[in-house]
Amino acid sequence: MTMGTAKINGIHLAYTDQGRGTPVVLLHAFPQNRTMWTPQVEALSKTHRVIAPDFRGFGESDAPQGPYRLDQFADDVAGLLDYLSIQWAVFAGLSMGGYTAFAFYQKYRDRVRGLVLADTKAQADTEEGRAGRFAMAQTAYTKGASAIADIMLPKLLSPVALQTRPELVQQVRARIEQTRVSGIAGAQMAMAERPDSVPLLAKIACPTLVITGELDGPTPPADGKLMAGKIPSARLEIIPQAGHLSNLEQPDAFNRVLIEFLKEIS
Ligand code: MLT
Secondary structure (H helix, E strand, O other): OEEEEEEEOOEEEEEEEEOOOOEEEEEOOOOOOHHHHHHHHHHHOOOOEEEEEOOOOOOOOOOOOOOOOHHHHHHHHHHHHHHOOOOOEEEEEEOHHHHHHHHHHHHHHHHEEEEEEEOOOOOOOOHHHHHHHHHHHHHHHHHOHHHHHHHHHHHHOOHHHHHHOHHHHHHHHHHHHOOOHHHHHHHHHHHHOOOOOHHHHOOOOOOEEEEEEOOOOOOOHHHHHHHHHHOOOEEEEEEOOOOOOHHHHOHHHHHHHHHHHHHHHO
């Protein structure tokens, strides 16, 4: 396994690069980092080359003052792939990672061999949602990352997981608390400004898998159905008994559908 740092677009970007074979790029959620993909890196790297970056502002990457933009995240990913001499890959993005996958597809579609859109949505924010993001950025600066963890945990995990899986809760909380406030605020601004990707859906030409946790609150199955309904070559998998971070709540089921999809498109 390689865990490295590359100088990309003026910042240090941290990444994991594990395994050999067709490259699969895993794009993490907010406010997490690449370590949220540990169960997927372990499973997929037996047969694929798995690349998982920390977005700017997260994990071990630099966290310059924002606001950030999602197409800047996409540029960072493209720069990392150039650095690693990878021309194309399969991209899997969860939530904010999915928003980034849309931005990447918009700009670099020739580099996308397949797309996995997990627990994410194509619609832009509502006015209310946007206002909530400005409030969260302010909370990050005034109260720190642990206040963000209090707000985010009930969104990221299902009620059952929150009550019965203390280790998972602690792991997700720790990742939030390690996130710098410049990263939290910068990414909130990026997500607030993201465009509506619904018009893009019909133009997505690569094989696509949409995954949604049955109990996902922030991006419920209806959002997954909308994407799968409009993307010509997409299918939808609902993961039973999983909340928003479906890859962590039900890693075996998540990995099963992901591996099946990778086999189909290989
Ligand atoms: C995420 O999990 O990345 C966030 O819930 C995305 C968002 O805030 O829209």
